[in-house]
Structure formats: C-alpha cells, structure tokens
Amino acid sequence: MNIRNVRDEFPILKSKIFLNHASVSPLPLRSVEAMKKFINDKVKAQSTQNVDLEFWKNKILNSKSVFARLIGAREEEIAYIPNTTFGLNMVAHLLPYEHGSNVVTNTLEYLSNVITWLKLREEGVEVHFVRDVNGRVSLDMLREKIDDKTVAVAIGQVGWYNGFRHDLRAISEMVHGKGAFLVVDAIQSVGNMKIDVKRDGIDFLSCGTYKWLLGPQGAGFLFIKEDLIEEFNPPIVGENSLDPNLVEKNIYEGFDLFELKYSRGIGKYEVVHMNDVSYIGAEESMRLILNFGIERVERKIKEIDDQIIEGLLEIGYELQTPIDEEERHAIINFKTKDVERTLNELIKNGIVVSRRMGGIRVSPHFYNMRDEIDKLLEILKAVKP
C-alpha cells in the first residue's frame, strides 16, 4: 500500500491540507463503508431474522487484537471502553488508596488526565503536580514528586498541545521502584508511533480511536497488564462484570443475586454496552495503519515533523515544542504574536490546524506530503509579523 492509495481514502485531502490529527481525524472511506454495511445488515437481521451477523461480530472482536498488536499487548489484556477519559476514570477508582496516599500528574496533561485524579481529593487522596518547564517534564522532575505514598503516576505519552514525548521505560522503572503504577493516556500516541507496553512497563493504558487511529468517536480501549486484571475489580459494574453463570441463572431461571461474584478476565471491566458500529469503523481504520506498517508511519511522521520544525525556525517562529528529536513526536506547537490572524490566513488557504495554549498546533499524519508542508510554511512566512 502506498501513500497515494492511502490518500484516496480521505476525500477531504482533495480540498484541504489536513494537519489536525491531534483533534478529530477524518475517517477513511473503507471505514465509513464498513459501518454503513454493518448498519444495513443489522437492520436486515432485525426485520428478517435471517442475516448472519457473525462476520461483523468477528470484526468487532478483531478490533481488540489489532489494537493489541499496535501496542505490543495481548488481546486478553484489552477492554472495550467508550473513550480515553472513561478508561482513566476506571483506573483512578480501582486503585487501592490509604490515608496519605498520593497520585502524581503534571501540567502537560490534557484536562482528562488531571480532573480524573483531582476527583480523588474528595476521598482524601493527595494530588501532586509536576510543573513543566518550557513544555518539558524530565525524569528528575517526576522523581522529586514520587514517594513511598504514591499509588499512581499519570502520564500522557505524547503531550496533547506540544508533542512532548516521555521516556516511559525510564519512568516506569522509577515508578515501579516506589511500588506505584504507571497509568498512560495514549490517545496522542497510539497510531502515530510503535508502542510496546511490555518493554515500557506500562500498567494501564487508555485510548480512544478518533485521533491518530483514524477511527470514529465512541470506540476506545483500556489495556490492563495481565497480572493486574484479577488483582483488581472495577469500581463500577455491569453485566459483563458478573460471573456468566449468575447472569444466565438470573435471566433465564429466576432471581438469585444476593452476592456480587465477578467474572474472570478483562471483560469484568467492560461495564458499558459497546458502540458496535464504532468498533467496526475502528477495526478498519486500525488495520489500514497496521497494513501500512506502524514503523513506517512513525518514520514518515518524523520526516514531516522535521520539515515543519526546520521551516518554522528558519522563518523565525518560537516553538512551544522541544527541539530535541528524542523529546517530541507528531505534534508541533509554535507561538505567534497574532494567533487569530495567522489562523484565519491558514483557514483561508484550506489548511486545518488548531489553536492551542497560546499558539498554533500542527499535527500531521503519515500521509501528509512535503508539498503540503511547503504550502503551510509559505503562508506562515508571508503572515509572520
């Protein structure tokens, strides 16, 4: 599969230069088609009862396995969740806290990975903040805030507004050394880089599919490291959380539910009925990325990022993204005196980016082209105050 074939999947690319994947990405045509077909089949099945939905059920199941491959996990470690924030909440409320326990987050996080933890203050848990310095949070800065009372360290693998990239392997060693858990918000990294939860020592990872995975909204995944699945129980429960024998008995025979006996395995954390049509789309989109090759995707994005950064520096823009290649990925943010005017000029020229944290965020995916970036830089040069 080459870039041209991939670009054909996104009609928007014919009229716009889309550099906004850190926001909401366009859906590939193949995902839209699959979702439409599924809905048609479902309607047919409901009216005639003789359409086999097995193919679609397998596709939904396969979405777990594709996601697992993208992050180096096993599908038995992946739960369906509606979005990233839901998964972070789930983890925040299943961990064990004692008097004086704390959790550590930082000022580079998107609000989901902050409020989730702030809510714990209502239960007496302390929240320690690492304050970023110039858009960076170093290992030493984290170390200063982690102590023997730390239960969890919450990290966005790639920073949502400036692309700051954490060294999760080093962080997890430190976190585990203190007996704490590493909780990762990965919606800005899964789909744009190769991830290996085992190598990086990630305990929990939460991710929606509508950004870099090119999926629809309403489909997300929560990774829970194998040996933690049985160690904990979900803080909220649904049918899947319950021992299947009890479910059957209480549905088909009669009420006999005076005690909560959990099901085994990752399904116990799946308390919301899944949005089936979204997972059909997500499966197609994620396979597109997997077929192109996640290493290739990562390389391409790096090339594009380098082109953008070089160009911005040459024109004289100030970056909110670290320049060091090891410390950034996918997302670039630059400051300009007149954000509004710059944005309007980009919009007028069909370039889609976002205004974030006092600057402009550019987030290209692997199918963006050199000449699209040339055009972006040309406009930015012309509007530079």
Ligand SMILES: Cc1ncc(COP(=O)(O)O)c(C=O)c1O
């Ligand atoms: C880093 C990060 N985490 C979480 C979210 C919210 O994700 P969701 O809608 O899947 O809960 C966003 C959305 O912009 C984000 O950038």
